Amino acid sequence: MAQQIAKTAGHPSLRLGVSACLMGKAVRFDGGHSRDRLLTGPAAPFAELVPICPEVEMGLGTPRPTIRLQREGELVKLVRPADGEDLTARMRAWAEQRVEQIAKMDLSGYVLKKDSPSCGMERVRVYDQNGSPGRDGRGIFAEILMERLPLLPVEEDGRLHDARLRENFFERAFAYDRLRKLFVKGWTAGDVVRFHSSEKLLLLSHDPRSCSELGRLVAAVKSHNREEFAERYQRVFMGALAKKASPGRQVNVLEHIAGYFSEKVEASERAEIVSILEDFRKGLVPLAVPVTLIRHQVERFELDYIASQSYLSPHPKELSLRSHL
Ligand code: SF4
Structure with missing residues (x-):
């Protein structure tokens, strides 16, 4: 893991x-x-x-x-x-x-x-x-x-x-890099399903509606013309990431992740996560704080699906982009 x-x-x-x-x-x-x-x-x-x-x-x-x-x-x-x-x-x-x-x-x-x-x-x-x-x-x-x-x-x-614009630019640039590599040549329906699965939480943090639209599109990938599918998936994907990831949406995604391990941790650990998410929602701590705490639990419980999510690491940590959100 x-x-x-x-x-x-x-x-x-x-x-x-x-x-x-x-x-x-x-x-x-x-x-x-x-x-x-x-x-x-x-x-x-x-x-x-x-x-x-x-x-x-x-x-x-x-x-x-x-x-x-x-x-x-x-x-x-x-x-x-x-x-x-x-x-x-x-x-x-x-x-x-x-x-x-x-x-x-x-x-x-x-x-x-x-x-x-x-x-x-x-x-x-x-x-x-x-x-x-x-x-x-x-x-x-x-x-x-x-x-x-x-x-x-x-x-x-x-x-x-501006910290938010800076984070969003690098998040989009790294995502666009992944997206282009997916569609560069010879992609299969399985490639697209795996890609979409690993981008789902990132998309949800920006635009749940577009995330659902892309999910429906991917579910029917084999019934689409390949070029039209690739064009539409890329357009809706990048359009979604251009929308602001509000603190409320970030909390929703982090709570969703916490749901994967909340029954496995002590009550005191659960309370700590709830408290830190509330601090983030109020602007008292940056996004890096709850994400680091939750990443630790994902590693601890070897949650493969969550570990594969680009949301947990959308850009290099050395850029400290989530330390100012
Ligand atoms: S790259 Fe050249 S044209 Fe563009 S702003 Fe700089 S000096 Fe001006």
């Missing part, structure tokens, strides 16, 4: 696309960088980073005059105020072909630089014709990336400072 839990907890290295300036590469317009301490620090042992700078790769050079998004009627254009050049078509053409290459790189996630007219994911400044900025834009490269690869987990460096 110890071996099985160790295997469940082992995580592969993720391949993540990243705005090159976040890796510390001096590609910004002013010749500087925006090194991200999470990506280049604690996450580095678990992630192979693929740096891409749209503005440099499309040939704008470093250093370079600033560019920005500008609204003209219904259109949002990418312009260089210094000489008024419209770079929209050039950026779009470069991004379309680059994203086709990215689609073949087996990425499990992408971290974009916030506020950039090329890389920003949301709330990027869009200037009106009077030169006043609104905060409703998306960088042109980011837009094409997210349209072409809608299942790919994408986040911005700024949002990763």
Whole structure:
């Protein structure tokens, strides 16, 4: 059993696309960088980073005059105020072909630089014709990336400072890695049943309705066209994980797990679990506390089905992501 839990907890290295300036590469317009301490620090042992700078790769050079998004009627254009050049078509053409290459790189996630007219994911400044900025834009490269690869987990460096968003991004990225490996080639109905079984509690912590929908889909896997099944399973699966795992849902899942061993433990141990779950529900202790306690009991009683659940170890413990939830 110890071996099985160790295997469940082992995580592969993720391949993540990243705005090159976040890796510390001096590609910004002013010749500087925006090194991200999470990506280049604690996450580095678990992630192979693929740096891409749209503005440099499309040939704008470093250093370079600033560019920005500008609204003209219904259109949002990418312009260089210094000489008024419209770079929209050039950026779009470069991004379309680059994203086709990215689609073949087996990425499990992408971290974009916030506020950039090329890389920003949301709330990027869009200037009106009077030169006043609104905060409703998306960088042109980011837009094409997210349209072409809608299942790919994408986040911005700024949002990763939020503990919940950070945990959710890495949870989705590791889950997407598992999901892609399942459907990469020659999958069988048995593979899908085993996969879904081991992801069930993770899905329940996010979205019970989608978990049920996927369960029904898996139960009828043999009656579906393979491509349609794979497309729908992946879409609903990733959509479920994008929904917030509330404290109440986490408690429901942990109580469900505790039900597997509650008759086997002493009354005092049962009381301790109830008390810690209540502390978590009130925000007095982080999620890592009840999960660690319950994992211990799962190992103690050799509960194979629960030990195989990705929920107990959705990302490397070294990232301490559940210590801040
Ligand atoms: S935000 Fe994007 S385009 Fe700008 S320097 Fe960073 S990687 Fe390059």
